[in-house]
Amino acid sequence: MTVVLVAGATGSLGSLIVKNLLERGATVRALVRPSSADGGTRLRDVAGHPRLSLRVGDLTDGAAALAPHLESVEVVVSAVQGGPEVIIDGQTELLRAAERAGVHRMIPSDFSINLWGYGYGVNILSDLRRTFAEAFRTSPVARTSVAIGAFPEYFLGPFHEVLDPAAGTFSIWGDGTRKIDITTIPDAAAFTAAIALDPMTAGRDVHVVGRQLSLLELRNEVEAATGRRWALVRKGSLDDLQTEIVRRQFAATNPFAYVALQYQTGMYGGSASLTDVRNADYPDVVPASVAEYLAGPGAAHFAVPESAVDRDDWPATV
Structure with a gap:
């Protein structure tokens, strides 16, 4: 034992x-x-x-x-x-x-x-x-x-600035077609x-990974789960993303203002993608689909937060 x-x-x-x-x-x-x-x-x-x-x-x-x-x-x-x-x-x-x-x-x-x-x-x-x-x-x-890639619990939360329930928007950098890893x-x-x-x-x-899908596919899942349209906001190219990270670094009083974007530059550019995924070694672990997550605990992402995201403590990895 x-x-x-x-x-x-x-x-x-x-x-x-x-x-x-x-x-x-x-x-x-x-x-x-x-x-x-x-x-x-x-x-x-x-x-x-x-x-x-x-x-x-x-x-x-x-x-x-x-x-x-x-x-x-x-x-x-x-x-x-x-x-x-x-x-x-x-x-x-x-x-x-x-x-x-x-x-x-x-x-x-x-x-x-x-x-x-x-x-x-x-x-x-x-x-x-x-x-x-x-x-x-x-x-x-x-x-x-x-x-494991990114946790949707954090990636779809306020910290990553992807999903904005108040504005009804879904924001991306780049063309949104590269697969990202979510678990x-x-x-x-x-x-x-x-x-x-x-x-x-x-x-x-x-x-190991739960699901691999592009940001555009993730937006489709969000729309299917909510039955509403989420306006797609294209924030710029991946070069623009890097420029935004540098801009925030100069203005920031702590790293929480830009670290989420640092994760995104690796994810959207592919350098942070998982390789040699070993899910098959653990067949008894059956990951939830994105639809299942959004229909369950992930539904909380669609509510307008009562307060701004806390930038005063170290965030989780992704």
Whole structure:
């Protein structure tokens, strides 16, 4: 029976990874902060599960303090989010603790577009994840990175400026014909649990995806789901997109003003596209269609938000 520790276990993705691991028969240790020592609301459905234990700790506690939580653990899954102090510093402490405890593999908190399709300086959040990946070069712990493309939960939200319910518009850069990779958070969690329990993924980047469709096809799905027309706004070419990113960088007080567009330049230009997609390795994971997502939790995207998007905290990967 595989023992897995999940960091970031009370988050939207981490909690579902815990649930999927338990369903697959794993023994799970959920690393939770002292403020979530009871597991929080997201772990309520699995509270009391005989193969789940909560371990109270924080990545800032350091490797020595984290190591006892990792004794007898075979795989670490990190679903934490944040800036460099979390993605680089905190995860490095978790990796060092894993080394002390003899952990075999670690899945870092990537869960994003293809991080290796473009160089440094293109995407600030990708740079954080690639910087942390360097720590595995001299580590006995094998790295397994999971790439899923974009989460529609975020891509269709206010942060990406694609869908505007108040104006009834759907905005694109470029011609909108290139396929982009989209995977819901529940499907990403299901894939991640399967990959965590697959020893053949040690030392590999594993690309899995829910759906691949163009922006124009995505707009058609939105119109079909809502039964209304969403006016197509062509914001400019991909060169214009890059110019807009530079303009925002000069004017911004923090990276949240432009990082969504940094993701889009890679997605729309193709450099961030997933390659060697391995869905067939996990046939029991059946991703939701875009129509199913939009008819379910995705319907919330069509309501006018009550407040402006929060630009004061580090966003999720995509």
